[in-house]
Amino acid sequence: MPVGGNSSVFQKGVSEKLHLINAVCMKFILFSLFFFLNIGFVYGQFSDSLTHRVRLSTSGTFNKTSEGMTYLLNNSGNFSVKKKRFVMNTNAAWLYGGTLETMTNNDVNAxxxxxxxxxxxxxxxxxxxxxxxxxxxxxxxxxxxxxxxxAYRIVNKENLMFSVSDGILYERSNIIQPDSAEFGYQTVRNSLRLQLNWKHKDFITLTGSGFWQPSLTYRNDHIVTTNLNVGFKVWRWVTLNTALNYNLISRTEKENFILTYGIVFERFF
Known part of the structure; x- marks a missing residue:
C-alpha cells in the first residue's frame, strides 16, 4: 500500500480516538451537571452541619496550528468526609494527551x-x-x-492556611529506566510537604502544595511534585479553574510541566 494510504488510515484512527475522548469528557460534564442540579444548591465549606464534600473537575488545553494539533485532557474527582477530629479524602485523576502522531500523556492517579x-x-x-x-x-x-x-498548621486563619508536614513512606515501583529497561524495586522515602490555601470573599481561591520525597536507601533517587490552582467562583457550586503542575522523577530522568484550565463542580452536604 502506498505510504500516503498508511498515513490516511493512521490519521483516521487517531481522529476516531479523539472523538471518543471528547465523547467521554462530554458525558463526564453532563453527568456532573445532572448530579449537581439534582442534589440542590448547598454550598460553602465544612461546618458542623456540612460534613461531606464532592468535587468534580474537567479541564484541558488544545492547540491547533498549520503544523498540527496538540491536546491535553485532565479529569478528576474527590470525595471528602470531615468529623470533629478526623478528615478523610479520596481522589482519582486521569490525564491524557498527545498529538495526531504520538501519545505524550496517559497518567492515572488514585x-x-x-x-x-x-x-x-x-x-x-x-x-x-x-x-x-x-x-x-x-x-x-x-x-x-x-x-x-x-503536620503543623503554622498559619490557620479563616481565609489563609499554611502548613508543613513530614513523614515516612514505603514505596513499591516498577519503572522504565533511561536505557528503556524495566526495573522493579522497593524503597523507603522521607516525605516533606508544604501546603497553602488562600481565599478572598469566597470568590477567588488559591491552593498549592509541594512535595520533596528523597529515598532513604538509594542515592540520587528523589521525587519532586508541585501544584498550584487558582479558582474563580462564577455561580454557587461552579468555579473556573486554572491548574499548574510540575513533576520530576530522578530515577527515570523524566519530568513534566502541565498547564490546564477548565471547570470545577463542588458541593457540600
Whole structure:
C-alpha cells in the first residue's frame, strides 16, 4: 500500500480516538451537571452541619496550528468526609494527551488520605496516605506508596492556611529506566510537604502544595511534585479553574510541566 494510504488510515484512527475522548469528557460534564442540579444548591465549606464534600473537575488545553494539533485532557474527582477530629479524602485523576502522531500523556492517579487532629493542640495533626500512580509521561508502569507522618498548621486563619508536614513512606515501583529497561524495586522515602490555601470573599481561591520525597536507601533517587490552582467562583457550586503542575522523577530522568484550565463542580452536604 502506498505510504500516503498508511498515513490516511493512521490519521483516521487517531481522529476516531479523539472523538471518543471528547465523547467521554462530554458525558463526564453532563453527568456532573445532572448530579449537581439534582442534589440542590448547598454550598460553602465544612461546618458542623456540612460534613461531606464532592468535587468534580474537567479541564484541558488544545492547540491547533498549520503544523498540527496538540491536546491535553485532565479529569478528576474527590470525595471528602470531615468529623470533629478526623478528615478523610479520596481522589482519582486521569490525564491524557498527545498529538495526531504520538501519545505524550496517559497518567492515572488514585489516593486515599486522612488527617487526625489533636484535641489539645488543634493545629497539630497526624496524617496517613495510600497512593497509586501510573504515568506514561514519567515512565512509571506502577507505583504504590503508603505512609504516616506529622503536620503543623503554622498559619490557620479563616481565609489563609499554611502548613508543613513530614513523614515516612514505603514505596513499591516498577519503572522504565533511561536505557528503556524495566526495573522493579522497593524503597523507603522521607516525605516533606508544604501546603497553602488562600481565599478572598469566597470568590477567588488559591491552593498549592509541594512535595520533596528523597529515598532513604538509594542515592540520587528523589521525587519532586508541585501544584498550584487558582479558582474563580462564577455561580454557587461552579468555579473556573486554572491548574499548574510540575513533576520530576530522578530515577527515570523524566519530568513534566502541565498547564490546564477548565471547570470545577463542588458541593457540600
Amino acid at each position: 489516593s486515599v488520605d486522612f488527617n487526625v487532629y489533636n484535641k489539645k493542640v488543634p493545629d497539630f495533626y497526624y496524617w496517613g496516605l495510600v497512593n497509586f500512580t501510573s504515568s506514561f509521561s514519567l515512565k512509571i508502569n506502577e507505583q504504590v506508596q503508603s505512609g504516616l507522618g506529622l
